Amino acid sequence: xxxxxxxxxxxxxxxxxxxxxxxxxxxxxxxxxxxxxxxxxxxxxxxxxxxxxxxxxxxxxxxxxxxxxxxxxxxxxxxxxxxxxxxxxxxxxxxxxxxxxxxxxxxxxxxxxxxxxxxxxxxxxxxxxxxxxxxxxxxxxxxxxxxxxxxxxxxxxxxxxxxxxxxxxxxxxxxxxxxxxxxxxxxxxxxxxxxxxxxxxxxxxxxxxxxxxxxxxxxxxxxxxxxxxxxxxxxxxxxxxxxxxxxxxxxxxxxxxxxxxxxxxxxxxxxxxxxxxxxxxxxxxxxxxxxxxxxxxxxxxxxxxxxxxxxxxxxxxxxxxxxxxxxxxxxxxxxxxxxxxxxxxxxxxxxxxxxxxxxxxxxxxxxxxxxxxxxxxxxxxxxxxxxxxxxxxxxxxxxxxxxxxxxxxxxxxxxxxxxxxxxxxxxx
Amino acid sequence: xxxxxxxxxxxxxxxxxxxxxxxxxxxxxxxxxxxxxxxxxxxxxxxxxxxxxxxxxxxxxxxxxxxxxxxxxxxxxxxxxxxxxxxxxxxxxxxxxxxxxxxxxxxxxxxxxxxxxxxxxxxxxxxxxxxxxxxxxxxxxxxxxxxxxxxxxxxxxxxxxxxxxxxxxxxxxxxxxxxxxxxxxxxxxxxxxxxxxxxxxxxxxxxxxxxxxxxxxxxxxxxxxxxxxxxxxxxxxxxxxxxxxxxxxxxxxxxxxxxxxxxxxxxxxxxxxxxxxxxxxxxxxxxxxxxxxxxxxxxxxxxxxxxxxxxxxxxxxxxxxxxxxxxxxxxxxxxxxxxxxxxxxxxxxxxxxxxxxxxxxxxxxxxxxxxxxxxxxxxxxxxxxxxxxxxxxxxxxxxxxxxxxxxxxxxxxxxxxxxxxxxxxxxx
Numbered sequence: 001x002x003x004x005x006x007x008x009x010x011x012x013x014x015x016x017x018x019x020x021x022x023x024x025x026x027x028x029x030x031x032x033x034x035x036x037x038x039x040x041x042x043x044x045x046x047x048x049x050x051x052x053x054x055x056x057x058x059x060x061x062x063x064x065x066x067x068x069x070x071x072x073x074x075x076x077x078x079x080x081x082x083x084x085x086x087x088x089x090x091x092x093x094x095x096x097x098x099x100x101x102x103x104x105x106x107x108x109x110x111x112x113x114x115x116x117x118x119x120x121x122x123x124x125x126x127x128x129x130x131x132x133x134x135x136x137x138x139x140x141x142x143x144x145x146x147x148x149x150x151x152x153x154x155x156x157x158x159x160x161x162x163x164x165x166x167x168x169x170x171x172x173x174x175x176x177x178x179x180x181x182x183x184x185x186x187x188x189x190x191x192x193x194x195x196x197x198x199x200x201x202x203x204x205x206x207x208x209x210x211x212x213x214x215x216x217x218x219x220x221x222x223x224x225x226x227x228x229x230x231x232x233x234x235x236x237x238x239x240x241x242x243x244x245x246x247x248x249x250x251x252x253x254x255x256x257x258x259x260x261x262x263x264x265x266x267x268x269x270x271x272x273x274x275x276x277x278x279x280x281x282x283x284x285x286x287x288x289x290x291x292x293x294x295x296x297x298x299x300x301x302x303x304x305x306x307x308x309x310x311x312x313x314x315x316x317x318x319x320x321x322x323x324x325x326x327x328x329x330x331x332x333x334x335x336x337x338x339x340x341x342x343x344x345x346x347x348x349x350x351x352x353x354x355x356x357x358x359x360x361x362x363x364x365x366x367x368x369x370x371x372x373x374x375x376x377x378x379x380x381x382x383x384x385x386x387x388x389x390x391x392x393x394x395x396x397x398x399x400x401x402x403x404x405x406x407x408x409x410x411x412x413x414x415x416x417x418x419x420x421x422x423x424x425x426x427x428x
Numbered sequence: 429x430x431x432x433x434x435x436x437x438x439x440x441x442x443x444x445x446x447x448x449x450x451x452x453x454x455x456x457x458x459x460x461x462x463x464x465x466x467x468x469x470x471x472x473x474x475x476x477x478x479x480x481x482x483x484x485x486x487x488x489x490x491x492x493x494x495x496x497x498x499x500x501x502x503x504x505x506x507x508x509x510x511x512x513x514x515x516x517x518x519x520x521x522x523x524x525x526x527x528x529x530x531x532x533x534x535x536x537x538x539x540x541x542x543x544x545x546x547x548x549x550x551x552x553x554x555x556x557x558x559x560x561x562x563x564x565x566x567x568x569x570x571x572x573x574x575x576x577x578x579x580x581x582x583x584x585x586x587x588x589x590x591x592x593x594x595x596x597x598x599x600x601x602x603x604x605x606x607x608x609x610x611x612x613x614x615x616x617x618x619x620x621x622x623x624x625x626x627x628x629x630x631x632x633x634x635x636x637x638x639x640x641x642x643x644x645x646x647x648x649x650x651x652x653x654x655x656x657x658x659x660x661x662x663x664x665x666x667x668x669x670x671x672x673x674x675x676x677x678x679x680x681x682x683x684x685x686x687x688x689x690x691x692x693x694x695x696x697x698x699x700x701x702x703x704x705x706x707x708x709x710x711x712x713x714x715x716x717x718x719x720x721x722x723x724x725x726x727x728x729x730x731x732x733x734x735x736x737x738x739x740x741x742x743x744x745x746x747x748x749x750x751x752x753x754x755x756x757x758x759x760x761x762x763x764x765x766x767x768x769x770x771x772x773x774x775x776x777x778x779x780x781x782x783x784x785x786x787x788x789x790x791x792x793x794x795x796x797x798x799x800x801x802x803x804x805x806x807x808x809x810x811x812x813x814x815x816x817x818x819x820x821x822x823x824x825x826x827x828x829x830x831x832x833x834x835x836x837x838x839x840x841x842x843x844x845x846x847x848x849x850x851x852x853x854x855x856x
Contacts, residue, residue, distance in 0.1 A: 001856065002854060002855075002856035003854070003855045003856065004852050004853060004854045004855075005853050005855070006850065006851040006852040006853040006854070007850070007851060009851070009853065017853075077714075077715060077718045078715075078718025078719055079718070082719070092538075101715050102682055102712065102713075102714060102715045102766075103714055103762045103765045103766045103769070104680070104681055104682040104683075104714075104741075104762070104766055105741060105742055105743045105744035105761065105762040105763045105766070106681070106682065106683060106741060106742050106792075107681075107682030107683070108744055108762055109742070109744055110520075129751075129752075130752070130753050130754060132754075132757060132765065133714060133718075133765070133769075135749075135751065135754050135757065136746050136757050136762060136765055137762075139746055139747045139749055139751075139757070139758070140744060140746060140747070140762065142747070143747045164752070165751045165752055165753075165754065168752075169751075187719075224855070225855060226855070227855065228855045228856050231855035245673070245674075245728055245730055246673075246674065246707050252532070253532055253534070253535075254530055254532040254534065254535030255532075255534060255535070261719075264719060264720065265718075265719035265720070268719060268720045268722060268723035268727075269719060269720075269722045269723065271723075271727075272720075272722050272723025272724070272726055272727035273722065273723075273726045273727065274726065275726070275727065275728055275729065276727065276728060277723055277726075277727040277728065279674050279707070279709060279723060279727070279728075279730075279731070281707060281709050282710060284530065285530075286505075286530060286531055286532075286561060287505060287506075287529050287530045289825060289828060290505045290506025290507070290561075290693075290825070291506055291510070291615075291689075291692060291693035291696060291697060292692065292693070292696045292697075292700075293824065293825050293828060294696060294697045294700050294701065294822045294823075294824045294825050295696035295697065295699075295700025295701075295705055295707060296700070297824035297825070297827075298700055298701045298702065298703070298705075298823070298824035299696075299699075299700035299701065299703065299704065299705040299707070300673055300703055300704060300705065300707075301703065302673055302707075303707070313532075313533060313534060314533055314534050314537070315533045316533035316536055316537055316568060318564050318567055318568060319567045319568070319570070319571045321563075321567055323563060323567075323593045323597075324557075324558070324592070324593055324596075325558050325593075325838075326558060326560075326563050326564075326593065327838075328833065328836050328837050328838030328839070329560060329563065329564050329567070329836065329838070330567070332836060333533065334531045334532070334533040334536055334564060334565075334568065335533045336836065337531045337560065337561070337564055337832075337836065338530075338531045338532055338533070340832045340835040340836050341531070341561075341828070341832045343831075343832075343835060343847050343850075344828045344829075344831035344832035344835060344843070344844075344847060345828050346847075346850070347828075347831055347843070347846055347847040347849075347850060348827045348828035348831060348843075350850070350851070351827060351846060352824070352827075364534075394722045395722075395726070396721065396722045396725035396726035396780070397717060397718070397721050397722050397725070399725075399776045399779060399780075400717060400721065400769070400772045400773050400775075400776035401772075403771075403772035403775055403776060404765075404768045404769045404771075404772035405756065407768040407771060407772060408756050408757065408760060408764065408765065408768050409756050410753075410755075410756030410757070411756075415772070415775070415776075416772075418775055418779060419771050419772060419774075419775040421775075422434065422435070422771075422774070422775060422778070423434040423435060423437070423778070424432050424434040425432060425433050425434040425437065425445075426430060426431070426432045426434070427430075427431045427432075427433070427652070427653060427654070427655065427656045427659035428429065428430035428431065428656050
């Protein structure tokens with residue numbers, strides 16, 4: 001992963017090289033804490049050890065029993081789903097990969113109707129085995145398979161914690177079951193048993209994914225000027241402190257659209273606490289130049305734009321044309337066009353004094369994606385250290401979970417009662 | 429459209445009912461300006477007349493020549509694509525609808541490979557006929573069809589301005605051609621010839637879409653307390669003035685995911701200027717409760733969350749279960765679950781003092797979607813009036829367009845030269 005922070009300096013909000021150099025002492029301290037956390041396999045920090053602790057052979061063995069599936073369906077939500085979506089969208093693969101990560105009845109029905117159920121592998125992921133959305137969806141999937149005459153016990157694999165419903169179910173029905181890694185929050189679990197089974201089913205090279213991640217791990221160092229991941233994390237932190245409350249993640253590759261969504265969870269849930277934390281915004285180049293760029297260039301100076309691209313990509317030539325004013329396109333290629341737009345957008349943001357960072361990987365392949373995901377995770381952990389937040393918890397989501405359970409009659413009625421006290425001012 | 433701003437008041441940032449009542453005088457003035465603009469069919473304001481000025485018969489007639497297509501492909505970008513995506517994602521339809529709105533070679537190839545080209549209608553949309561991405565993609569689509577032995581002139585319809593490449597092409601090859609509406613910026617053109625041909629091909633009721641929009645138009649009034657659209661626009665404006673620089677648009681319906689993207693363009697490109705403008709963030713309920721909610725509840729107090737849902741939706745029952753701790757789900761339904769999560773999230777934001785607005789439509793059908801799109805457009809126009817920005821222009825995107833053209837050898841070399849002056853500080 002190559003990180004270029006040149007355009008993040010001396011823009012607005014103003015971050016100077018001297019300020020980053022002063023911050024570097026704190027980066028060194030934070031790196032020490034991170035390394036101690038990794039050495040102790042402490043909660044959260046253990047995620048940064050995954051390239052060495054995950055066992056790709058066990059994952060391959062667990063999915064080996066499925067003969068030539070046509071599709072794989074991940075049933076999970078949040079960190080239990082976004083990793084798989086990120087890997088399969090980025091890398092394509094031999095089979096169709098779907099995610100069931102919402103409980104919208106119309107969406108669930110449409111997806112299940114479109115699946116070749118008898119040739120689909122279902123991967124159910126929930127650490128606790130009680131996540132309401134995931135278990136409700138799994139119950140529906142199981143029933144749909146049974147109704148279609150498909151033996152769900154032959155087509156299901158689970159990844160879960162040591163106890164709970166999914167573990168019990170796996171034992172009862174002799175399902176292949178993998179362990180969620182200990183000490184790894186869901187949003188840091190893409191490079192583990194949570195998402196890698198899907199990558200294995202899709203025919204991807206798990207070893208190359210982990211090697212890419214390991215490369216990035218090897219570059220963590222006591223100075224942000226020596227580590228791409230820390231350079232990014234420290235720059236984001238320093239810019240947020242100076243007023244860049246928004247971080248627009250804008251990959252120039254369709255296949256990295258889900259990566260931006262994965263990043264948004266990583267950033268929001270890890271850093272959004274104690275009244276601080278950058279708001280991640282998902283964008284897509286070149287498309288969103290025609291949607292969001294006006295705001296980024298001319299709106300409030302509260303933004304960092306992160307531009308991501310592969311250095312190499314497959315290409316497609318543009319036919320020669322005599323259309324008026326378009327001869328410059330003909331004989332070129334779509335790849336040259338999107339790369340020109342990338343550089344033009346980067347320069348146009350710089351010309352408008354909007355700080356931006358360029359992140360490049362060599363190629364959207366297993367190694368590049370491994371680098372990118374690990375790099376962003378390490379950047380996030382460093383940012384959390386510098387900001388002094390509890391990077392690895394998400395306490396603010398509990399209230400709503402209890403309220404929803406109460407509304408459905410499952411307990412926790414105190415929060416549910418508060419729902420009934422809603423203040424309304426309806427205009428219709 | 430039903431708008432409930434009760435939870436937007438007395439939260440943080442703090443907006444009081446009294447402040448809204450004071451603002452209402454300015455809403456009355458703004459409404460007068462908007463009505464005058466509509467009466468004069470002035471640039472931009474003309475968009476709010478579309479329910480009366482668009483001719484659905486002409487649109488239906490233009491697409492009638494295509495016998496039973498299996499798919500429709502919109503080739504456009506920004507406002508020329510997002511309206512069609514929004515309508516077909518929301519409403520489903522009889523045929524598969526795709527959008528080619530990026531120039532990523534891998535993405536273009538994958539999409540074209542998957543299309544039944546001989547049964548696909550291609551709708552090319554560009555006002556000028558020179559939009560680089562759209563024309564490059566169209567040249568590639570045309571070549572791909574020719575290579576597959578498909579006569580592209582039999583399968584193409586264009587929507588464009590009175591002059592330019594696409595108009596000339598339509599005349600040369602006798603293609604069905606529709607006019608982009610005069611005075612209507614792309615991001616306000618969903619309810620026009622720009623997106624409705626695709627809705628017609630998908631079998632949707634254009635009259636019901638326009639009737640929904642007309643209903644909302646009829647409710648524009650000189651007080652925000654009498655008009656749902658203005659209530660929303662004024663609340664967003666007043667909250668931004670007080671520090672809510674972020675507006676998270678979070679529909680609780682998978683089929684409205686593209687709507688959130690359409691809204692993001694509407695908001696960003698219309699209001700993001702002169703160093704002001706709310707940053708739109710796309711979210712999706714219930715999924716993003718497991719991704720963004722931590723930040724919304726516990727992060728900086730710079731956010732408004734807009735929760736959107738249909739009052740009625742198709743449902744799917746959840747099978748009874750004896751799984752531990754989950755009996756409360758069994759025998760219920762996914763619809764009840766997602767609605768409980770909606771209300772729980774709304775209350776959890778309120779309990780954390782995060783301002784939020786509830787927007788409901790009766791149903792995700794033509795009428796409801798017509799109301800929603802028109803309502804958001806009118807809200808945006810009102811916000812622009814209150815903020816004193818040029819709602820209907822997007823000057824900040826021109827620099828990058830010129831730079832990209834220059835990099836590809838098409839002129840405008842001054843900006844291209846600036847691209848070459850990039851300041852780099854690479855860590856890799």
